[in-house]
Amino acid sequence: MMWLQVWWVWISFGLVLGILEIFLPSFVCLGFGIAAVLTGALIAIGLSVSLPxxxxxxxxxxxxxxxxxxxxxxxxxxxxxxxxxxxxD
Structure with a gap:
């Protein structure tokens, strides 16, 4: 499960959810996507925490x-x- 602590995995997941928002118009996928990109950004700037x-x-x-x-x-x-x-008209 170390791949979940890699920044580009989270940002990729966020982009996939953002694209999914186009096909399923609700704010749920977009909210999860924004959070995934922000989580990836936190990991990229050096946040080092456990998986939970x-x-x-x-x-x-x-x-x-x-x-x-x-x-x-x-x-x-x-x-x-x-x-x-x-x-x-």
Whole structure:
């Protein structure tokens, strides 16, 4: 399991989740992807922790990024996105 402590594995995982977000539009994959890239960046700058601590850091970053994405990108509750004009008009 030493490969989980290599920075490029985490960044690659984050990029795959970011691409998956295109096909499955929700904030979940994007939140996990941002957290994976941030975890990879922390490892790249020299963070040296055990594997359980690394998973804890990833979980905290995932929750934080998902909450931020939900706050800034989601529609207000009860509102529906409507369009007044057609693009072809």
């Amino acid at each position: 601590q690394l998973f804890l850091i990833y979980a905290i970053l995932s929750l934080a990024s998902w909450l931020l994405l939900r706050r800034f990108l989601q529609l207000k509750s009860g509102s529906v996105k409507t369009f007044d004009q057609d693009i072809n």
